[in-house]
Amino acid sequence: xxxxxxxxxxxxxxxxxxxxxxxxxxxxxxxxxxxxxxxxxxxxxxxxxxxxxxxxxxxxxxxxxxxxxxxxxxxxxxxxxxxxxxxxxxxxxxxxxxxxxxxxxxxxxxxxxxxxxxxxxx
Numbered sequence: 001x002x003x004x005x006x007x008x009x010x011x012x013x014x015x016x017x018x019x020x021x022x023x024x025x026x027x028x029x030x031x032x033x034x035x036x037x038x039x040x041x042x043x044x045x046x047x048x049x050x051x052x053x054x055x056x057x058x059x060x061x062x063x064x065x066x067x068x069x070x071x072x073x074x075x076x077x078x079x080x081x082x083x084x085x086x087x088x089x090x091x092x093x094x095x096x097x098x099x100x101x102x103x104x105x106x107x108x109x110x111x112x113x114x115x116x117x118x119x120x121x122x
Contacts, residue, residue: 033102
């Protein structure tokens with residue numbers, strides 16, 4: 001059973017950058033697509049990005065496209081989300097999860113981590 005732990009969040013000013021990490025425990029991480037989601041207080045969980053299990057195919061939510069880059073290193077059981085040009089509206093708790101069929105629907109994912117907080121000030 002794959003377990004995920006997010007890290008790398010923090011507080012930055014608008015225009016800054018952060019790199020989030022998703023550490024996976026378990027032998028089958030590479031069998032799954034991996035997604036990133038975020039949730040701000042009072043809002044629904046929002047799709048951010050996803051990457052195919054082989055690390056090639058990627059999709060992004062409209063609000064982060066051109067600014068965020070998702071990647072993974074299966075040899076190290078790690079997933080990443082590079083976030084550039086951060087905006088106050090990016091403030092949220094960020095989660096990673098895995099899926100047998102990666103898409104934009106959080107219901108298709110499982111193995112959610114505890115999340116890591118990202119705060120962007122204006």
